[in-house]
Amino acid sequence: MTDPAGTDPEPLIDVRGLEKVFTVRRKAGRLRRVREEVRAVDGITFQVPRGEMVGYIGPNGAGKSTTIKMLTGILVPSGGRLRIAGIDPARERTRLARRIGVVFGQRTTLWWDLPLADSYELVRRMYRIPDAVYRANLARCVELLDLAPLLAVPVRQLSLGQRMRGDIAAALLHDPEVLYLDEPTIGLDVISKAKVREFVREVNAERGTTVLLTTHDLTDIEQLCRRVMVIDHGRLVYDGALDGLRAAADGERTLVVDLERELPPIDGVPGARTVRVEGPRQWLVFPAAQSAAPLVTAVAERYPLVDLSLREPDVESLIAELYARGATGTEPGRRTPDGQGAPA
Amino acid sequence: MADDGGRPAAGRDGWRAAAAQGLYAYGLIVRMWVRSTLAYRASFVMMAVGNFAACALDFVAILLMFSRIDALGGFSLPEVAFLYGTSGLSLGLADLLLGSMDRLGRRVRDGTLDVLLLRPAPVFAQVAADRFALRRLGRISQALLVLGWSVTRLEVDWTVGRVLLVVLMAVCGTAIFGAVFTTGAAFQFWAQDAAEVQNSFTYGGNALLQYPPTVFAKDLVRGVTFVVPLAFVNWLPALRLLGRPDPLGLPGWVDFLGPAVAALMCAGAALAWRYGLRGYRSTGS
Amino acid sequence: MWCVAVAAGSFRRYATYRVATAAGVFTNTVFGFIVAYTFVALWAERPHLGGYGQAQALTFVWVAQALLAAAALMGGGGLEELQERIRTGDVAVDLYRPADLQLWWLAADLGRAGMQLIGRGVVPMAVGALVFPLALPGDALTWGWFLLSVLLGIVVSFGLRYLVALASFWLLDGSGLSLISGLACMFFSGMLLPLRVFPGGFGEVVQLLPWAAILQVPADVLIGARSGGALLRGLVFQAAWGAALLALGRLVQSAATRRVVVHGG
Numbered sequence: 001m002t003d004p005a006g007t008d009p010e011p012l013i014d015v016r017g018l019e020k021v022f023t024v025r026r027k028a029g030r031l032r033r034v035r036e037e038v039r040a041v042d043g044i045t046f047q048v049p050r051g052e053m054v055g056y057i058g059p060n061g062a063g064k065s066t067t068i069k070m071l072t073g074i075l076v077p078s079g080g081r082l083r084i085a086g087i088d089p090a091r092e093r094t095r096l097a098r099r100i101g102v103v104f105g106q107r108t109t110l111w112w113d114l115p116l117a118d119s120y121e122l123v124r125r126m127y128r129i130p131d132a133v134y135r136a137n138l139a140r141c142v143e144l145l146d147l148a149p150l151l152a153v154p155v156r157q158l159s160l161g162q163r164m165r166g167d168i169a170a171a172l173l174h175d176p177e178v179l180y181l182d183e184p185t186i187g188l189d190v191i192s193k194a195k196v197r198e199f200v201r202e203v204n205a206e207r208g209t210t211v212l213l214t215t216h217d218l219t220d221i222e223q224l225c226r227r228v229m230v231i232d233h234g235r236l237v238y239d240g241a242l243d244g245l246r247a248a249a250d251g252e253r254t255l256v257v258d259l260e261r262e263l264p265p266i267d268g269v270p271g272a273r274t275v276r277v278e279g280p281r282q283w284l285v286f287p288a289a290q291s292a293a294p295l296v297t298a299v300a301e302r303y304p305l306v307d308l309s310l311r312e313p314d315v316e317s318l319i320a321e322l323y324a325r326g327a328t329g330t331e332p333g334r335r336t337p338d339g340q341g342a343p344a
Numbered sequence: 345m346a347d348d349g350g351r352p353a354a355g356r357d358g359w360r361a362a363a364a365q366g367l368y369a370y371g372l373i374v375r376m377w378v379r380s381t382l383a384y385r386a387s388f389v390m391m392a393v394g395n396f397a398a399c400a401l402d403f404v405a406i407l408l409m410f411s412r413i414d415a416l417g418g419f420s421l422p423e424v425a426f427l428y429g430t431s432g433l434s435l436g437l438a439d440l441l442l443g444s445m446d447r448l449g450r451r452v453r454d455g456t457l458d459v460l461l462l463r464p465a466p467v468f469a470q471v472a473a474d475r476f477a478l479r480r481l482g483r484i485s486q487a488l489l490v491l492g493w494s495v496t497r498l499e500v501d502w503t504v505g506r507v508l509l510v511v512l513m514a515v516c517g518t519a520i521f522g523a524v525f526t527t528g529a530a531f532q533f534w535a536q537d538a539a540e541v542q543n544s545f546t547y548g549g550n551a552l553l554q555y556p557p558t559v560f561a562k563d564l565v566r567g568v569t570f571v572v573p574l575a576f577v578n579w580l581p582a583l584r585l586l587g588r589p590d591p592l593g594l595p596g597w598v599d600f601l602g603p604a605v606a607a608l609m610c611a612g613a614a615l616a617w618r619y620g621l622r623g624y625r626s627t628g629s
Numbered sequence: 630m631w632c633v634a635v636a637a638g639s640f641r642r643y644a645t646y647r648v649a650t651a652a653g654v655f656t657n658t659v660f661g662f663i664v665a666y667t668f669v670a671l672w673a674e675r676p677h678l679g680g681y682g683q684a685q686a687l688t689f690v691w692v693a694q695a696l697l698a699a700a701a702l703m704g705g706g707g708l709e710e711l712q713e714r715i716r717t718g719d720v721a722v723d724l725y726r727p728a729d730l731q732l733w734w735l736a737a738d739l740g741r742a743g744m745q746l747i748g749r750g751v752v753p754m755a756v757g758a759l760v761f762p763l764a765l766p767g768d769a770l771t772w773g774w775f776l777l778s779v780l781l782g783i784v785v786s787f788g789l790r791y792l793v794a795l796a797s798f799w800l801l802d803g804s805g806l807s808l809i810s811g812l813a814c815m816f817f818s819g820m821l822l823p824l825r826v827f828p829g830g831f832g833e834v835v836q837l838l839p840w841a842a843i844l845q846v847p848a849d850v851l852i853g854a855r856s857g858g859a860l861l862r863g864l865v866f867q868a869a870w871g872a873a874l875l876a877l878g879r880l881v882q883s884a885a886t887r888r889v890v891v892h893g894g
Contacts, residue, residue, distance in 0.1 A: 022627060074461045076625045090625075094365070097464035109459055113380040125372050127464060154383070390805030398812050405821035411828045413674040416667070537648035544659040552663045559670040564662065 011047035012085055012178060012210050013071065018044045019079035020066050020234075040066040042234035043080070050177070051208040053200075055221035055242075057319065058231035064214050067231065068180055071212070072102055085177055098127060101176035101209075103167050105183030110155040116166050117151040120173060127174040134173060140206075141169035144199050161192030168196065172203060179203070181213045185220055197223050218319070230319065245319070252285045254311040255295060260304035269298045280306075362466055369465030373473035381478055388479060395482030399436075403428060403490055406554075417558035422497035423586055424556065429491025430510070430578040431553035434517025435546060436484035442522055444475035445529035446543075449536035452624065461625070468617060471529065500585060509581055516602035517577035521546060523609035524572075526617055533620035549574045557583070557591050565591055576605040631728060632736040639707075639740030643748070650748045653698060657753040661694040665761055679825030684764035685852040689823050691757030692848040695750035696779065699742040700786045700843050702820045704811020707741050708734065708787075708794045712807070715797040721889050731878055734794075735787055742783045764852045771851065774860060778847040781867035785842040788874025789814070795878065798885040818844040825854075839874060842867040 020041040028034045041063045048054055058064045069075040070082060073089035073096045082089060087096045110119040124134045142148050145165040150158060158166060164184065171179065181200065185193040201224060203209050213220060221228055221242065228245060230238040238245060255272065258281050265274040266282055272295055276283040286295055292310055299305060381388050406428065410421045419427075448471055451457040460470045500506065528542025535541075549568070557565050557579050569575040569592060583590050584599045643650075665687055672683040681689065696702060711734055714720040723730055757763060766772060793810045797803035815821060817840035824835050824845045835841060846863040849855040855863045 069458065072462055074458050074625065076622075078626075093461065094464045094466075097462055100462075102462050104459070107456060107459060109462075111376055111380060113383045114376065118376070118379065122372060122376055126369060384802065387802045387805060391808060394805060394808035394812065397809075398815075401812060401816045401821065404816070408822055408827055409671055412678055412826065413671065416674060417670045535648050535652075537646060538652040540649065540652040540656045544656045548656065548659045548663060551660065555663075555667050555670075560663075560666045564666070 010083065010086060012050045013046075013048035013212070014083040015047070015071075015080070016045050016082075017080035018067070018070065018077055018082055020063070020070060020075065021078040039234050041070070041077075044231070044234075044236050045080075046229060046236065046239055048210060048212065050210055051204070052227060053204050053211040053213065053225045055225035055228040056212055056214045056231065057216075057218070057221065057228060062232045063234040064231055065182070068182060068212075068214060072100060072180060073097070098174060099177050101171035101174070101179045103164075103171045103179070103181050103184055105164065105181075105186040108155070108163055108167055109170060110163065110166055112156045113154055115152050115154055116147070116158070119155065119166070119170055123170055123173050129174050133175060137173050137175065138169075141172060144202055145169055145195070161188045161195075164188060164192065164196060165199075168199065172209075175207070176209065178210045178212065181211065181215075183215055184213070185215065185217050193217070193219075200224060253288045253292065255284045255286065255292060255299075256309045256311065257282050257284065257299060257303070257305060258307040260306055263303065266299060266303060268302075269295060271295065365464075366466040366469035369463075370469040370473045373470060374476045377473065377476040378478055391477075391479040392482045395479045396486050397482075399432060399483045399486040402554075403486070417556040419556040419558070419588075422494045424554070425490050425494035426498060426586065427556060427578055427582055428554040429487050429489075429494055430513055430517065430582060431550050432483060432487030433491060433514050434577050435521050435550040436480060436487050437514070437518040438521035438525055439483060439546070440477070440480040441518070442472040442525045443480055444477065445471055445525050446532070446539040447474060448529040449532035449539050452533065453536050457624070467621060468526075498586070500587075506585060509585060512602065513578055513581045516606040519606035520574065520577050520609050521549070523606070523613035524549070524574075526610075526613035530613070530616040530620035533624050545572060545574070549577070553578050556588075562591065569594075573605045573609065576602045632732060635728075635733055635736040636740035636743070639737040640744045641740075643741050643744040650745075653749045654752045657694040657697055657749060658756050661691055661753050661757055662760075664693075665690045665757065679823055680854065681823065681825065681852070682764065684762050685854065686823070687757070687761045688763040688765065688852045689819075689848045691754050691761075691763065692851055693820050693844055694757070695754040696746070696782070696844055696847065697820070698745040698749040699779070700783050700818075701790060701811075701814070702786075702818050702844060703815045704807060706786070706790055707738065708790045709807070711791075711794045712797045712803050715794065716803070724886050724889055731791065731875070731882055734791060735784070735875075738787045738790075739780075739783065746779070766851065766853060771853070771856075774864075775847060775851040778850045778864060778867060781864065781871055782843040782847050784871040785839055785867060785874060786814070788871060788878055789839060791878045792874065792881060795881045795885055798888055814840055814843065817841070819848070820844060823848070839870040842870045 018041055019039065022038045022040055024036050024038050025033045026036050044063075044067065056064060056067070066075065070077050071084060071089060073093035076090040084096060085099050087099065089096045110116065111122070120138060123129070129137075142151070145168065147165060147169060150162055150166065155163060155166065168181075168184065179200075184196055184200070188196065197220060200211060200213075204211055211224070213224060215221060226241060228238070228240070228242050229236055230245075254275075257266070260280065262280050263282075265277050266284060267274070269284065271290055272284045272286040274282055274284050284295070284299075286292070296308060299308075403425075406424060407421075409416065410424075414420070416424060448457070451460075451471070451474075457467075457471075460467050463470065495502070524542065524545045528539075528545065531541065532538060549572075552560070552564075552568065553574060557575070565575065569580075580590060580594075580599045581602060584596070590599070668686045668690055669683065672678055672681070672686050676683070678686070693702065698705075711720070714723065720730075723733075726733075758765060766775075789810065793803070793806055796806055800806060817824075817835055817838050819825075819841070824832065824841055826832070827835055836845065846855070846867055850860060850863060
C-alpha cells in the first residue's frame with residue numbers, strides 16, 4: 001500500500017537475529033535472590049513477504065508471545081533487527097499501530113457495556129479513518145462476519161464466538177497491512193471457528209493482508225497457512241511448508257498388520273519395532289523417511305499376513321516430536337517467561 | 345505528558361503532536377466511559393450521591409468537633425472550612441481527571457496494559473482516561489459547597505487579586521495532586537500491589553491539608569513543604585489570604601511559588617512515568 | 630472441623646498479599662499520624678472531651694487504624710466475592726453444599742480478619758505507641774478482654790456485611806448499598822470521631838447502634854474507659870448485636886435460598 005519502493009524489495013516483516021533477554025530474580029535459599037538471565041527469544045531470523053499467511057506455533061513458554069509483543073511494539077528487543085513495513089516497532093510504536101491489527105483471543109478490546117457499534121466508532125476516531133474507507137470496511141466485515149444483528153447489542157451480552165468476530169472486525173477497520181491473530185479460535189464452537197477461518201482467508205485473498213497466526217489449534221494452521229514456523233526454547237526449530245514439517249520432524253510411520261492368528265511380537269525386521277500387540281493385530285513403527293515396501297516384504301516372508309495398513313503421522317504428533325527433540329537439545333530447567341506467566 | 349517512543353519525530357513539534365494526540369485520545373476514551381456509566385443510570389446516581397456523602401461525612405466530623413470547641417489550632421470553623429474546601433476541590437479535580445490511574449498495577453498484572461500499547465495514542469492518556477468516573481463530581485461539588493460557605497463567613501476583603509489567587513490555588517493544587525497520582529501509578533510498574541501507598545499522599549494529603557498547619561508537628565509540616573510539597577496545594581497561599589503567619593516562618597514570596605512547584609512536580613511525574621513505562625516495555629512485567 | 634480449615638485457608642490466602650499488606654500498613658500509619666495530631670489539638674482545646682484524656686484519645690486513633698482492615702471499618706472485607714457469586718448465580722452451587730453458607734463465610738472472614746489484624750494492625754499500633762504517649766494497659770488481662778472484644782466486633786461487622794451481600798439476591802446492582810453501608814460503618818463506628826465526642830442525644834443514640842460494637846467498645850476496653858460492670862455490659866452489648874445480626878442473616882439466607890430454588894438459580 002505505502003511501500004516506498006513499490007516493488008517490495010524488503011519483506012513486510014523482516015526479523016534478523018531477534019533477541020529478548022529477561023533478567024529474572026530467583027529465590028535461592030531463604031533470603032538470597034540470584035539474578036538470572038533468561039533468553040526468551042534467542043536469535044530468531046525470518047521474513048514474511050506481503051500477503052502471506054504464516055502459522056507461528058510452539059509450546060507455552062517457548063517465546064511465542066514474547067516474539068509477538070516485539071513485533072507489535074509492546075516490548076523492546078534486546079538485540080537483533082526488526083522492521084515491519086519498514087518501521088522499527090520499538091521506536092515508532094504509534095506509527096506502527098496504524099499499520100497493524102492485533103487480535104488477542106483471550107482479551108477483548110471491545111467496550112463491555114456499550115453496543116458493539118460504539119466500539120467501532122471509537123476505532124474510527126482513534127485511528128482517524130477516512131469516512132469512506134471506514135464505511136466500506138465496516139460494511140464488508142458486517143457482511144462476512146454476520147455482524148448486522150449484533151451492532152446494537154451491548155458487548156457483555158454477546159457470546160464468546162460473537163465477541164471474537166466483533167474483535168476481529170475491530171482490528172481490520174483501519175486497513176492494517178499486517179494482522180496478528182493470537183489464539184483467534186480459542187474456546188469457540190466448531191461453527192464459529194469455521195466462520196473465523198473463512199473470514200481470515202477472505203480478507204487475505206481480497207486485500208492481501210499479511211497474517212501471522214499463533215494458535216494451539218493446528219486445524220487453524222492446516223486450513224489457513226501453507227507456511228509454518230515452530231519456536232521452541234526461544235529458537236526457530238522449523239520454518240517452511242506445512243508438508244515439510246513431517247520430514248523435518250523425522251516422524252515415524254506406523255504399519256498395522258493383521259496376522260492369521262495370535263503370535264508373539266514380530267521380531268527381526270530391520271528398521272522397525274513392534275510397539276503394540278492386540279490379538280492377531282500388531283503395530284510396527286519405522287522412520288518416516290524409510291520406504292515401507294521392503295518392510296512389508298520382510299514381514300510377509302516370515303509371518304502369515306492377512307491384511308495391512310499404513311498410518312502417516314498427524315501434525316500434532318509431528319510437532320510433539322519436534323518439541324521433544326528441542327527440549328533434549330538444550331540444558332534442562334531453563335525457563336522462558338511468556339506473557340502472563342512471566343516471573344516478576 | 346510525554347509518552348514512550350511513540351513519537352514520529354523528536355523535538356518540540358513531535359512533543360506537541362504527541363500532546364495533541366494524547367488529549368484527543370483522552371477525550372475519546374472519557375466519552376466512552378461516560379456513556380458506559382450512563383448505561384446504568386440508577387447505579388451512577390447512587391454512586392455519585394455516595395461519593396458526595398462520603399466527603400460530607402468527613403466534614404460532619406469537623407462540624408461535630410466544632411460543636412465542642414471554638415477553634416482548632418487557633419483557626420475558626422470558617423477558616424478550617426476554607427482549607428477543607430480548597431484542598432477537597434483540588435483533590436476532587438485531580439481525582440476526576442486521573443483518579444483511576446491506580447488501576448495500572450492491575451492492568452500490568454492481568455496483561456491488559458498491552459492492549460493500550462497497541463493503540464495509536466500515548467499510553468499515559470489512555471491510562472489517565474481509564475474508568476473515568478463522573479461520580480467523582482460528588483467530591484468536587486461537596487468541596488465547592490464548603491468552600492462557598494466559608495467564603496461568605498470569612499472576614500476577608502475579596503479583591504480581584506485574592507479571588508484570582510483562589511483560582512490559581514485550585515489549578516496548582518490540581519496539578520500537584522495530579523502529579524502525585526501519576527507518580528504513584530508509575531511506581532506500580534514495579535510494585536503492582538502497592539496501589540494503596542499513593543492513597544497516603546492523595547487522600548492522606550487531603551486529610552492533612554484540611555486542618556490548619558498549626559495542628560501538626562513542625563517536622564511534618566517541613567516534610568510536606570520541602571519533601572512532598574503538598575503544602576503548596578492550599579496551606580501557604582491560604583495562610584496569606586487568611587492573614588496568618590506561616591508556622592515555618594518562610595519568606596513571604598514562598599507563598600506564591602505554587603505554579604513553579606506544580607510545574608516541577610509535573611515534570612518529575614512525567615519523568616517517573618516515562619521511566620516506568622520504558623521499564624515495562626523492556627521487561628514486560 | 631471444616632470451619633477451622635476454611636478460616637486457616639483464608640488466613641493463608643491474605644498472607645500472600647505481602648506488597649499490598651505493606652502498602653496498607655504504610656497508609657494506615659500515615660493516616661494515624663494525621664488524625665493523631667488533630668486529636669492532640671482537639672484535646673488541647675477541650676481536655677477530657679468525651680471523658681477521654683489526651684493519651685486515651687490518641688490510643689483510640691491508633692486502635693482505629695489497627696482495626697481498619699480487620700474489622701472493615703471503611704467497607705471492603707472480602708464479602709464482595711460472595712456478592713459477585715450471587716450476581717453471577719454461582720451461589721446456587723454453594724447453597725447445595727453440605728457446609729452452611731453463613732458459617733462458611735463467617736469462618737473465611739475470621740481467617741481474613743485474623744491475618745489483617747496481625748499484618749496490618751500490629752505495626753501501626755507499635756509506631757503510634759513509639760511516637761505518641763498512649764494509654765495502653767500494663768496487665769495481660771485487659772489485653773485479653775480487648776482481643777475478645779475485637780473478635781466480637783468483627784463478628785458484628787461480618788453480620789452487617791453479610792446482610793449487605795445477601796441483598797444482592799434482590800438488588801440488580803449491590804455496589805450502591807455496599808458503598809452506603811461502608812459509609813455508615815465509617816461514621817457510626819467512631820472511625821472519624823469517637824462516638825463519645827458526638828454531642829447530646831445524638832451521641833447517646835449512636836452508641837446503641839450495631840456499629841458502636843465494632844470499634845468504640847473494643848477501643849474503650851483497651852484504654853480503660855470500660856472496666857468492671859461497664860466492661861461486662863460492653864461485651865454483652867457486642868454479643869447481643871452479633872447474635873441478632875447472625876440470626877437475621879440466617880432468616881434472610883433462607884428466604885434467599887427459597888428464591889433460588891423457586892427461580893432455579
